[in-house]
Amino acid sequence: MATVLVLATGCSTAAESPPEPAGADPSVSASATPSSSPVRDMVGDFPPFPSGGLPRSTARALQAALRHGVLVRPEIRGATASVIVTGEGSWSGAVGRGAHGQVFTPTSRQMTASIGKTITTAAILRLVDEGELGLDDPATDHLPPALASFDLNDASVRDLLGMRGGFGEPDRYWELQGKGVSVKRLLSGLPAPHSAAGETTQYTNVYFVILAAIVEHLTGQPFAEAVLAGVLSDPALKGFRFPLRNALAGDGDEVEVDAATLARWGYELYGGHVVSEAMVREMADFKGEWYGLGTIDMSGDGDLGVPALGHGGGDVSIASRLVVLPEAGVVVAIQASPDLLDPVFEIVPELVDAATRH
Template identity: 35%
Template sequence: MLKSGVAALVVLTLVGCSGGSPRASAPATAAIFVDPATTPLDPAKAMALQDVLAKIVATPDVESGSRGVTASVVTDRWTWSGAAGKDARGTALTADTSMAVASITKTFVAAEVMLLAKAKKVDLDAPISTYVKHKLTANNATVRQHLSMTSGVPNYRPDDYTRMDKAISAAPGKHWTPEQALSYDTAPVGAPGSTYNYSNPSYVLLGLLIEKVTGQPLATVLRRDLATPAGLQHAAFQDGEKPQPPAVVDANPGCGPANDGYLPCRSIASLSAANGGLAADAPTIARWGYELYGGRVLPADLVSEMTKGEGEYGLGTMRFTGQFGIGTAFGHRGELADHTSLLVVIPEKRLSVALLFADGNKQVDTAMTQLITTLQPLLG
C-alpha cells in the first residue's frame, strides 16, 4: 500500500485485478435473493459469533486484532449484529456505531454508473472524456476501463500524499471539490486498457461523471437511487451527508483535536467522497451487500457484469474466489488510518457479512475468515 502520514486516511490502495464490462448481451446469471430475514439469530447460537469479536479485541496489537470491532450478518433465515471494544478515543462500540468504510464506497459508485448505463444516459464503451473533461481523461480510456481500474490512470504518488497531508493539517474542516483532489495527482497517465492498477483518481472521475450526467450532487444521487431503495437508513455519503450517531470519534493528528462530525474530518471525507467517503454501521453495510449482490437494487445481468472477471477485480467489486473457504465471494475492502472494513457476500449461501475495525492497517481478512468459519454451521 502507498501511504504517507495522514494520507493513509485519504487514498486507499487495495489489491485486485481487472474484470468484465457490461454488455447488452450479458447473461443474467446472478441469483436474485429473497427478502432478507428480520428474525434475530437465537441468542444461544449468537454467542459463538460474539466470541469471535471478543477474541479480536483481546489481542489488539496483532495484525488480525483491533481495539474495537463491529460486525453484522444478513441471510435469508436470520440476522445478527455484534460489537466489542472501543474506538480511538476510548468510547465503547455498539453494533450500530458508524465508522468510515472507505473503499466500500466504490461499490455504490459503480452500481450508480451501471444504472445510468442501463438507462442509456452513459455509454460504458465511450471514453469517459465524453462526460468529464480533465487532463486525466485525455487518454480516451472508457468508462468501463475506469470502473475496472484498467484506464491507465494510476494512483496518487507518495509525494502527492505528502502534499495532501500538509493541506489537510492546515485546514481539516475544509470542503474539497473533486477537481481539487485530482489536482494533487502527478503520476503520468498510461495507455487505456493497460494492466490493472488500483486507482482512486478513476473513482473521483466516475463521481464527477455521475454529477455531470444527473445534474445532482453525488450524495443526493446515491441516496435516491441506491440507499433509499435498499433500505439503508444509516449510510452517510460524506461530505454531502453527516454520519448519524452513534459514531466513532477518531484520533487522527492531521484532523486536529476538534470533532467536526465527519469521519475522520471534513477535509478527508470530501476529498475522497467518491472513492472512499462513505460512513455507515455494520448492519447497513451487510444489508447493502445483500441487496446489491443479491440482484435486488440492480438487474441481475448488471450484477453479473460487476462480479465477473478472471482476476481479483470486476467493476467496483473485489472477487474473493475461494478465499474464505465457503465458495465464491464478492465485496470490497476499505482502509483508513483509524478504520479497516470488509464486506463479503457469498451468493451460493445467500449470505452477506460486514466486519468493521475501529483501527487502521489491520489484517481484516483473517478475522473475516474466523467469523465465516464460525457461522457456517448456523446456516443450515
C-alpha cells in the same frame, strides 16, 4: 472454511499509500486473457432480505466468535460486525473500543473507506440500466465541459470502474482531498499515462472521483444527493452518512455507516435488488484479475478459498470489510479499530463458521 492469509482491500483514506493485494506486485498487473469468473454466475439472485434475527444460539456463537477474534489479536482494539444468512435472518454485535476510546456498540457508525466505491459503482451501473450511458463509452463523453478537457487516457467507464485507466493518482491527491478542493483542482495534477487504458490493473482512487463527477453531471445533483435519492433510497439503508456532499466522496472518503446497514447494502447490491442482475454480473466478472467493476474477488486460495467477493478499505482509525459469499448465502460486514486490514479479514471466516454451524 479455509484459513485466511491476505486480501486485496482497497484504499486507505489517510495520506498514505493504499494497501496492495497479495503477491509480487498485483496492484499493477497485466490483464489476463478474459475468462469466466466462477463467482459471476452466483450473484444477482438473492431472495428478499430475511426479516428477524438469527436464532439465539447462532447469535451467541457469532458474538463469541467476534469476541474471540478481537481478543486473540491484541493489535485490534475493538470491532463491530453484522452477519446476514439468506432465508434465516441477521445479527449485529460489537466488542471493545474504537481508536479514540469510544465504546463500540452494534449501532456505532464508522468509515466505509473504500467500500464506498461500491456505492459509486452502483450509481454508474443504474445509469447504464437506465440507458444514460454505456460501460464502454469514453469517460470524457459524460463529464461536464469543465472536466472533459483533462487527459483521461481514452479510458472508458468500464476501464475506470475496473481500475484499468492506465494513469495514476494526481499529485498531492490525499492532501488536496483533505482540503476539499474542487474536482477540477484535483484533476489538474493528473500524471501522464503509464499504459494504455484497459492494459493493466492498478488501484487508483481518483477514478471513482471521476465516476462520481459523471453521476453528478448526468443526474444534475451533487453526488451525495444523487445516491441517497437513488441507489441508497431504500429506508433500510438510511444508516449511510455523507459529510462530503460532492464527487470527492466517490472514492469512499468520509462516508460513514453502521455494520448492519453495510451488510444490508452488500446483500441488496450483490443480491440483485439495486441494479439489474446483468449489471451485478458485470461487477463480478473478474476476467482473470483480482478486481472486477468496483468489486474485489475474494475467492482465491490466499483469500477465503470459497466463492466470495466484496470490498474493503481502511482509514487512519478503522479497517472495514464487506464480504459476500453467494454460494453459502452469507454476508459479513466488519469494522475494526485500528487500520489493520489483514487481521480484520481473518475474523471473517470465524464469523461465517459460527453463522453456518448453528
